[in-house]
Amino acid sequence: MVFAHDTELSLQAAATLVNTEDDDEDTLSTAGDLEAFFHDYGYTGRRDGDRAELDAVRALRPRLRELLTAERDDAVVLVNEMLRDGRALPQLVRHDPFDWHLHAVDDDAPLATRIIVETAMAMIDVIRTDEMSRLALCADDDCNGVVLDLSRNRSRRFCSTSCGNRNAVAAYRARQAAGG
Numbered sequence: 394m395v396f397a398h399d400t401e402l403s404l405q406a407a408a409t410l411v412n413t414e415d416d417d418e419d420t421l422s423t424a425g426d427l428e429a430f431f432h433d434y435g436y437t438g439r440r441d442g443d444r445a446e447l448d449a450v451r452a453l454r455p456r457l458r459e460l461l462t463a464e465r466d467d468a469v470v471l472v473n474e475m476l477r478d479g480r481a482l483p484q485l486v487r488h489d490p491f492d493w494h495l496h497a498v499d500d501d502a503p504l505a506t507r508i509i510v511e512t513a514m515a516m517i518d519v520i521r522t523d524e525m526s527r528l529a530l531c532a533d534d535d536c537n538g539v540v541l542d543l544s545r546n547r548s549r550r551f552c553s554t555s556c557g558n559r560n561a562v563a564a565y566r567a568r569q570a571a572g573g
Contacts, residue, residue: 395527395543396518399494403515406434408528408541410450410508411458412552415537421451431504437488438500438507449505457512461539465525472513472520479510531556 395401410430413421421427427447431440440446460471481497497510519525531538531552538552551557 395524396515396522397494399491399511400515400518401543402435403511404519404528404541404543406430406436406508407457407461407512407515408539408552409434411454411461412538414451414454419451421447423447427504435491436504436507438504439502440504446504449503450508453505453509456509458539460512460516461528461541462530463525465520465523468516468520468525472516475509475513479506479513481510481514483514533560 396404410421413419413426413430421430424442424444424447427450428440428442430450456471456475460468460475463471476497479498479502483495483497485493486496487493495514497514498507500507502510519527526547527542529540529542529550531540532550533552533556536552536556538556540549540552542549551560
């Protein structure tokens with residue numbers, strides 16, 4: 394594990410959320426999609442389940458993309474802004490299934506506020522440990538997805554298995570064509 398569990402989960406959630414939007418398809422388009430995201434990434438607290446909440450969460454994506462792809466010093470400015478906007482007050486909390494970890498806003502804060510503040514809190518660890526290289530853009534030329542590399546050897550290059558597979562097949566075909 395590179396970071397604490399809650400940090401990794403927040404970073405994974407942010408990268409996934411950013412990657413729900415691309416030029417061809419939006420995979421966060423219904424309240425059901427948001428409900429699945431909410432549960433997949435262990436969010437707790439208030440959940441309105443309405444269109445306004447979905448729209449507010451979808452509106453976070455450009456801001457999170459900017460943060461996750463920023464240079465270290467620029468990320469500091471964005472993190473501080475997000476924490477200020479969210480009126481963050483970090484506190485240790487414990488709830489099932491997690492032991493002590495950080496929350497920085499009340500459970501009754503809107504989901505979009507909790508997502509942005511939790512992401513900013515996670516980025517504090519990334520910035521302080523100078524691990525910004527763990528965040529990158531997908532190596533697929535036709536993709537602009539965000540890659541979060543939590544691997545030990547820092548070898549992750551693609552945002553998804555489909556991008557990785559598409560590039561592996563293309564490389565294989567190029568080798569076959571060059572050899573024949």
